[in-house]
Amino acid sequence: MSAIPCLADLTLESHELYKSLWNCQQQAIRLNCPQIVSLSQSIAPLDPLLFLQEYLRPHQLHFYWENGKKQTAIAAMGQVLAVHFSGQRRFEEADAFISQQQQTILKITTDSQPINPAKFFANFTFFDQAIQTESCFSPATVFFPQVQITRQQNHYSLVLNFSIHPQSNLNKVLEEIYHFQQKVDQICQKSNYWKISENLPYNPPLETVANYPQNFKTSVQSALNLIAQNKLQKIVLAHSLDVISPVPFQLIHSLYNLRQKHPDCYIFSTSNQQDQYFIGASPERLMSLWHGQLETDALAGSAPRGKTPEQDVQFAQMLLNSEKEKREHQAVSCYILQQLKKLGITAQSSPLQLLKLANIQHLWTPIQATVPNHLHPLKILAQLHPTPAVAGLPSQTACQHIQDYELFNRELYAAPLGWLDMAGNSEFIVGIRSALITGNQARLYGGAGIVAGSDPEKELAEVQLKLQTILNTLI
């Protein structure tokens, strides 16, 4: 076993660290309000998924996210702060909460320039109200984790956050910090010879317990009638598939499978405090904001991948030339540009292109803009969600019909999920190609955009193809 540089590069002497904690506590006493200390440092290479496996505890909130193409991954767990909001103002309230809490955070770093600073994590349900009393997720959840491991290309970092109260025992906090650092050090060493892939359990047979394809086709037909009557221009209808496994689903191994099979997607997972997990492999970025540069994707219009290169090209050509698919796509790109304009943002779109994924290809328009400093990411998010890639046009009418047609609660499906840092950077994806897992039960979601010219049978086939993304990887 080769030696791994451990956390010995922690240059802060313990008395310096104690002094920072003490300063933080003095502030808590002065303001009579808890403050947060956020400690960040570079660490040896460590797969954040392995850290999630080793450190995730029952009833903890967590957030996992990786993008193979960009070589980025984040695992965050535990909650120093966690809040929930609901209703039309949920994005605004989440924004106000984050801005207020940021004032209470004292950042300490051992790096000259922290590359991966502390982040807030957030998930939102598709609708702004919990529809049924048994809803698993709040319309908005924001949390600041206890521990965060980030990989950004070849740089790995650890962030530890602690809430410091006027009465906190600072020696205990110091002990906890060293305990975490040691644990990370051990996992770093272990990751040198231990791989998740070596411990993959067998693929248990899944039993389908609820699947209503006929209902989906009837809803598509009914939606087509509304479109013919000009009551709707587009609606995205989703289908759910409920499966059970003889054994509880394995979060880490399912995420590992998603990573292996869908390297072009964002692999994600988040949870509530009842150990219900929402996981998936989404190709759709709702927004990324990095040093004032906004990028968003209009993604709509789909075709399967071909079994041969020739067939693949043929499917791609058909997709690019289909009036119906282009209509479906343009509804999304025009909407995004319009919504950004309402915020005073003039965006540019790149030419229409194809996004080729493992089992499906999509029409894709990348959109870019420069965003003024004062515009908080959640203001942009509030303006964008839900795009016609997941709802329809006109948006409100489509959302009302979605609630009538769909027999299930969308929960986090097709809704924003992501992070925000304290420098105004942020990234949110749309939670599609996803599943909600409770023990040995999973509900899988897949949707398709319906416009004039859609065929119920073909839309069902498309949705089933999308469900495969997640069905084949759950373990």
Ligand SMILES: C=C(O[C@H]1C=CC=C(C(=O)O)[C@@H]1O)C(=O)O
């Ligand atoms: C709503 C979903 O996909 C959206 C994203 C890309 C292509 C889509 C389509 O062609 O219908 C959908 O708008 C889903 O996968 O559940």
